[in-house]
Amino acid sequence: MLFALDAMGGDNAPSEPCKGAVLACTEDDMLSVALVGKKGSIEPHLASARPDVRRRIHIVDADEVIGMGDNPASIRSKKNSSLRIAMEMVRSREAVGCISAGNTGAIVAGGVLVVGRIKGIDRPGLAVPIPALNRKSLLIDVGATVRCKALNLYQFARMGAIYMRSLAGIEAPTIGLFSNGSEDIKGDDVISTAREMLMASELNYGGFVEGKDVPIGSTDIVVFDGFTGNALIKFGEGIGELVKVIIREEIEHKVLPKIGAALMLPALKKIAARFENEKNGGSPLLGVDGIVIKAHGNSKDKAIAGALHVASGFARLKGTDLIKESFEL
Amino acid sequence: MLFALDAMGGDNAPSEPCKGAVLACTEDDMLSVALVGKKGSIEPHLASARPDVRRRIHIVDADEVIGMGDNPASIRSKKNSSLRIAMEMVRSREAVGCISAGNTGAIVAGGVLVVGRIKGIDRPGLAVPIPALNRKSLLIDVGATVRCKALNLYQFARMGAIYMRSLAGIEAPTIGLFSNGSEDIKGDDVISTAREMLMASELNYGGFVEGKDVPIGSTDIVVFDGFTGNALIKFGEGIGELVKVIIREEIEHKVLPKIGAALMLPALKKIAARFENEKNGGSPLLGVDGIVIKAHGNSKDKAIAGALHVASGFARLKGTDLIKESFEL
Numbered sequence: 001m002l003f004a005l006d007a008m009g010g011d012n013a014p015s016e017p018c019k020g021a022v023l024a025c026t027e028d029d030m031l032s033v034a035l036v037g038k039k040g041s042i043e044p045h046l047a048s049a050r051p052d053v054r055r056r057i058h059i060v061d062a063d064e065v066i067g068m069g070d071n072p073a074s075i076r077s078k079k080n081s082s083l084r085i086a087m088e089m090v091r092s093r094e095a096v097g098c099i100s101a102g103n104t105g106a107i108v109a110g111g112v113l114v115v116g117r118i119k120g121i122d123r124p125g126l127a128v129p130i131p132a133l134n135r136k137s138l139l140i141d142v143g144a145t146v147r148c149k150a151l152n153l154y155q156f157a158r159m160g161a162i163y164m165r166s167l168a169g170i171e172a173p174t175i176g177l178f179s180n181g182s183e184d185i186k187g188d189d190v191i192s193t194a195r196e197m198l199m200a201s202e203l204n205y206g207g208f209v210e211g212k213d214v215p216i217g218s219t220d221i222v223v224f225d226g227f228t229g230n231a232l233i234k235f236g237e238g239i240g241e242l243v244k245v246i247i248r249e250e251i252e253h254k255v256l257p258k259i260g261a262a263l264m265l266p267a268l269k270k271i272a273a274r275f276e277n278e279k280n281g282g283s284p285l286l287g288v289d290g291i292v293i294k295a296h297g298n299s300k301d302k303a304i305a306g307a308l309h310v311a312s313g314f315a316r317l318k319g320t321d322l323i324k325e326s327f328e329l
Numbered sequence: 330m331l332f333a334l335d336a337m338g339g340d341n342a343p344s345e346p347c348k349g350a351v352l353a354c355t356e357d358d359m360l361s362v363a364l365v366g367k368k369g370s371i372e373p374h375l376a377s378a379r380p381d382v383r384r385r386i387h388i389v390d391a392d393e394v395i396g397m398g399d400n401p402a403s404i405r406s407k408k409n410s411s412l413r414i415a416m417e418m419v420r421s422r423e424a425v426g427c428i429s430a431g432n433t434g435a436i437v438a439g440g441v442l443v444v445g446r447i448k449g450i451d452r453p454g455l456a457v458p459i460p461a462l463n464r465k466s467l468l469i470d471v472g473a474t475v476r477c478k479a480l481n482l483y484q485f486a487r488m489g490a491i492y493m494r495s496l497a498g499i500e501a502p503t504i505g506l507f508s509n510g511s512e513d514i515k516g517d518d519v520i521s522t523a524r525e526m527l528m529a530s531e532l533n534y535g536g537f538v539e540g541k542d543v544p545i546g547s548t549d550i551v552v553f554d555g556f557t558g559n560a561l562i563k564f565g566e567g568i569g570e571l572v573k574v575i576i577r578e579e580i581e582h583k584v585l586p587k588i589g590a591a592l593m594l595p596a597l598k599k600i601a602a603r604f605e606n607e608k609n610g611g612s613p614l615l616g617v618d619g620i621v622i623k624a625h626g627n628s629k630d631k632a633i634a635g636a637l638h639v640a641s642g643f644a645r646l647k648g649t650d651l652i653k654e655s656f657e658l
Binding site: 069071132133143146147178180181183185187188210211212213214215216226227228230231232233234235236237238239241242243245246 | 462544545560568570572
């Protein structure tokens with residue numbers, strides 16, 4: 001299976017995407033990757049790959065780059081950008097899917113404009129699995145659709161359920177609808193309508209969840225608009241940073257806490273890892289007609305490889321087809 | 330100065346509000362508190378107060394209670410509720426301000442309907458100071474106005490600036506407008522319009538802030554709609570819980586990490602305290618014509634006392650008058 005990887009996307013491009021492709025192809029010998037970007041800047045990073053791995057990595061030349069600060073509409077104007085070409089490879093079925101650690105807005109815009117929406121789906125949703133306390137929860141949407149209609153929230157729930165059923169093997173995943181409190185009177189009109197749609201559906205609706213339930217993991221899926229979802233995952237990242245800095249400051253010039261920290265290191269690392277989203281692999285953009293995976297902007301090689309594995313897992317399970325079939329009915 | 334304290338509000342009522350009143354009056358001999366609630370259930374908790382403290386604590390009988398799950402509209406129908414009576418004491422100027430750890434929706438509704446809005450203010454905002462890494466930041470709104478117009482966000486910024494100037498002594502507090510990214514193209518129409526209003530104002534506007542900036546504390550004030558603000562502070566609480574549980578699990582049956590934890594205890598406590606909102610005292614409801622302080626629902630005596638001190642500090646600095654003067658211009 002061939003996946004198109006945007007070699008120019010993210011804070012550490014092109015070195016880390018290239019190294020990530022090598023790593024993923026080393027770990028999975030069924031995998032082929034087309035690195036899309038400036039040929040000359042990609043080649044040096046492939047020099048150390050084993051010959052059998054190197055044979056499964058192709059370079060597709062693209063001389064434009066969509067920067068992290070560019071307007072998402074660049075996906076229209078920059079026709080030779082690495083992201084646009086990677087997405088066109090998905091549309092033409094040359095590639096099974098594409099992965100980028102680049103500009104989120106452009107990835108979402110390209111998902112809709114280049115790869116195309118699945119018929120019946122109003123807006124795509126970016127899904128991210130997080131390691132909550134009680135379970136791995138899937139959060140959707142974390143930034144694709146900033147403001148949502150009730151229909152969007154309802155469709156996120158349906159797509160999330162298919163994703164969790166096929167990939168995590170959970171037969172009837174519980175769905176929490178994010179609100180500003182757990183009582184039914186909370187939320188606004190959009191949330192109330194979405195709640196009614198979920199209650200009337202065949203989905204396993206588990207009620208409203210609020211901010212404090214998310215890290216605990218009270219449901220398999222948490223549904224929110226992209227603005228709120230984005231706020232929460234970024235807030236979680238900021239807290240991870242905060243915890244690291246405080247621990248460092250606290251133990252810096254003190255002997256006993258330093259010994260303590262050394263003894264507790266495994267526990268502390270486990271805590272920090274919870275907040276390091278990039279280590280959790282990629283976030284699938286659900287609702288588009290092909291596999292589109294967003295990797296974290298500061299992804300290193302392991303995170304890119306993780307995103308490639310997420311993509312190939314989704315492809316093997318025919319995730320896109322499952323969503324299409326569900327919305328055809 | 331007399332403050333009305335809702336003795337029946339919160340998860341630990343009436344014992345903790347009563348103990349909190351005793352504690353606060355012991356710590357500050359200029360303070361008087363009217364405990365509003367069921368007389369018979371309040372009295373036993375005052376038995377151990379010093380006579381000079383006990384003399385400054387009054388009981389105002391109220392036979393109804395607004396529960397945590399009640400509709401905010403209960404503030405209209407339950408005319409004999411402890412919260413309603415406490416708020417009427419503010420309206421009639423019998424009390425300088427009121428404090429409740431009860432139903433947030435009812436407190437906000439009562440702030441508008443009973444205490445009344447300040448002229449010129451469209452909607453009130455609930456402000457909460459959080460100990461971010463670089464500074465104490467004031468978050469507004471964390472749940473009073475679920476969905477906002479641009480005018481509301483702009484007014485939250487103005488009120489927050491007055492609060493931080495008078496209470497924290499920061500001459501020109503920086504204002505961050507919360508969005509789903511730091512670039513100017515982010516946000517929706519409401520946020521864009523609020524951004525323009527802030528840029529055209531005399532306020533020290535510091536640009537968009539996103540989720541990861543909040544725990545770091547990149548600005549003195551962070552402005553958002555009540556839905557998003559509420560989501561973030563509750564998410565922070567949930568993460569605090571998560572961290573505690575993981576630490577406990579990790580060290581439970583292991584000797585070395587347990588020793589490590591003991592040595593690191595001061596550092597760990599400092600981290601946990603960052604997420605324990607209730608210890609940060611009360612959240613003022615800004616924009617109403619009197620002092621209304623919301624204490625955390627699970628407040629213990631210290632948190633209630635903290636909220637009383639926040640109220641008296643705000644009263645001494647004539648915070649409500651400062652906001653009124655600013656909006657009269």
